[in-house]
Amino acid sequence: MNSVTIVGGGVIGMLSAIQLQQAGLEVRVIDRQSFGRESSWAGGGIISPLFPWRYPDAVTRLARLSQQIYGDLVAQLQQQVNIDPEYLPSGMLVLGDYSAENPRAWAEQHQINMQAVDRAQIRELAPEVAEGYHNGWWFPQVHQVRNPRLVALLKAYLQQSAISLVEDDPVSEILLEGPAAIGVQTESSRYYSDITVIAGGAWSGQLLAQTGLMLDIRPIKGQMLLLNGPPGLVRHITLADDRYIIPRKDGRVLIGSTTEDCGFNKDTSEQVKQQLLDYAAATIPQLADCELETHWSGLRPGSGDGIPTIGAHPAVQNLYINSGHYRNGLVLAPASALLLRQIIMRNSASLAPEDYRVAV
16 A cells, blocks of 8 residues: 545644655645644644543543654754744643542643642742632643644645645545545545545544444534733743633733534634633733734534544545544644554554544
8 A cells, every 4th residue: 555645634634644654655635725724723732631631541641642752743844844833831820729620640640740739839830810819730841832833834844745735625525446445536636545544623524424434523613812912921821710821922822712512603703702801811810901813713623522533444444534633633633643654554553542443
């Protein structure tokens, strides 16, 4: 098997393309729009699951592997392309008690560098935080990446790597011949290959349903804001009340995000905008004085338990899946792409493949 078509040009699809080309395959990537313009572009870029103790162990293991290889991956990409994705060690401060969820036991089980902090320690770490928070959890080793810049870096790397890129051409059908996939049909062309990978984000479930596989992958809308503030106003990634605040290097601050199960509707809402502004000001009062620059939404590939599907289709030969990462696509992408390569090439796997395969 020498060729592969990847459906989906987000971070998951692009990193899968890099891994499979490095394994010696001829790679094509197809996207329904410009590469990386859905959840890869729209998200926050935190290199950690939010409230990470809430996820199944399979997600934690995948996240840990990604966190271990992220720095080297970014350095490798930047050797070829002069784009800075702002991969930064911001640290992550989770405000609130959460002791009923037992995050300490989770951290000990997975050997996570996490520290409980009281009001005095919060003031030392983040004096900008409002007075009402008296305890929390501090993750000193959590990084962030400026995801639109990461998308640009990956796309430029692919363009220099003789990988075929097809944009603005939605895939309408997985082509089958007997029990095997032989490529895909788009609105404009047919593309044949030995292997087909579905990494189409929120659209993956629709495509796979054509094969009789009903995966619980559906679009979950997230709305976010971008504020324009002075550099250094917000010191760390800050989580509270199921939302987050992310400081960028240039002083801009991301506020997010909602989780709305409303199909493929990407409309933004004035009500949600005000809710996010109120949350930002309640958490870090000085943000109330910052200019609102942008309000947008994106569609995540939601999945029931948050565990992505990575591996072979259970009934169709030569068809593979790398999708369903929900809110954690940016953090899980490097490890997911590596695991997919190991499965396809039948190499020794870094993680247990059975944790991510389709349940049948």
